[in-house]
Amino acid sequence: MVDVRVTRTARVPDPLRVQRYHKAPELGPKLLFFSGGSALNGISRRLQHYTHNSIHLVTPFDSGGSSAKLRKAFGMPAIGDLRSRLMALADDSILGHPEVCRLFTYRLPEEAEPDALRATLDTLARGQHPLTGDISNPMRRLICNQLGFFLEAMPDDFDLRGASIGNLILAGGYLNNHQQLDPITFLFSKLVHVRGTVRAIIDQDYHLAATLTDGCQVLGQHRITGKEVAPLVTPIARLELSADRDTYEPVTAKLHKRNQRLIASAELICYPPGSFYSSLLANLLPHGVGRAIHANRCPKVFIPNSSPDPEQAGMDLERQITTLLDTLHRDIGETCPTRELLDFVLIDSERGDYPGQLSPDFLAELGVTLIDTRLIGENDAPLYDPDLLVTALLSLV
Incomplete structure (x- = not known):
């Protein structure tokens, strides 16, 4: 056997190549993204019109908001980012299931009383609420079963205010499938015709732990990202995983073979924009991720944030690449x-x-090529335009 690496000259953007993908997205390339949060959702919505084969490995480490309530109640990984990405990739054509998407994106009201919230959830689980009533069987029965499992396991003091119904359905499925995310993620994907593959990078109940350059330690994604508490002022020196959100208990996570196979199948690997530490680097922490990336000889591209990221205090572009x-x-x-x-x-x-x-000189020493092209529209500056960014990525495959 001879190991041969074939290269080609790429044109960025390449309208003809992109047009070809647009005509047959079901045959589109396998672009793989390490991400989390909502930064990539707009890009994902556009990407599904060019390929139905993109791969999204998502962080399950969110420790704030509604995810924190579920994690505290059931000792489970975060599922909010999974649900968000699944929704972004759901079939938005007339062949899709908009009634299922409406249910999965619905949130219970913030101002309602606990008894009223419980009654609404019970009505949803019985299939008697308009949101579930609009869904035909057998999908309605499957969804209601997952909500029923959640209701049976839900602690009496669980706070339902603002809860995402999609998150509760996923949580019920997780509990019903021996605390495994993949089976319910697969079912969820089929229900809404997800055009791509979405998986958590791992399915353990772990948290992020950041050591700052001054030696202080910050535990929990919600404290690192700067969205629920004051942004970090001191730069992050190292990111690791902890078994607990409030007490540092170092743990080692291992990449599952099924996710290893997904990385091996990718035709382009993308380190995309988003929260640099809690979305991107967090996905690279499990043992085996770096080796799987190395083993795949496909093109690999880093897209830095085009506007300030609270997690990147004191980091210039060269430092970002070095840290990655x-x-x-x-x-x-x-x-x-x-x-x-x-x-x-x-x-x-x-x-x-x-x-x-x-x-x-920096790029030459690393052997990395800079592609400087139009990625930002006139009205969106300095944020990336999903169409321009998707077009650039597809041109590289």
Whole structure:
């Protein structure tokens, strides 16, 4: 057997290539994203019109908001980001199931009394609420069964205010499937015709732990991301996993073989924009992720945030790339050549608000190619335009 790596000259953007994918998205390429949160949802909505084969490995480490209530009650991984990405990739054509999407995106009112919220949830679980009544069998029965499992397990003091029904359905399915996420994620995907594959990077009940450059430690995703508490002022030096949100208990997570196979099948691996530590690097922490990326010879591209990210205090572009590679090297080893982990950095320097610049010497030493092209629309600056970014990524495959 001879190991041969075939390369080609890519044009970015490549309208003909993108048009070909648009005509037959069911045959589209396998673009893989390590992400979480909502930053990639707009891109995912556009991507489904070009490929039904994208792969999304999502962080299950959210420790704030409604996810925190579920995690505290059931000792489970966070599922909010999974639900959000599944919804972003759900079939939005006339062949889809908009009535199911309406149910999965519905939230119980914040101001209602506990008894009223419980009564509404009970009505939903019995299939007697308009939102579930609009869904035909057997889908309605499947959904109501998952809500029923959640109701049976729900603690008496569980706070239902603002709860996402989609999250509760996923939680019920998780509890009904021996505390495994993949079976209910698969069912959820079929119910709403998800055009792609969405999985949690791991399914353990773990939390993020950040060590700052001053030696202090910050536990929990909600304290790191700067969205529910004051943003970090001191830069992050290292990100790890903990078994507890409030007390540091270091743990080692291992990439499941099924996710290893997904990484191996990718035709392009993307380190996308979003919360740099809690969405991107968090996905790279389990043992085996770096090795799986290294083993796949497909193109790998990093897309820095085009506007300030609270998690990246004190980090310029070069530091971001170095930190990304350092995180991957923790799994694969320091001797692994950079070119086997990262090929391209994709930016729009004219319209984006990036911290610092990338020097030619820095890129040359790493063997990384800079692609500086239009990714930001006139009305959205400095945020990426989903169509322009999707077009650029598809041009590389």
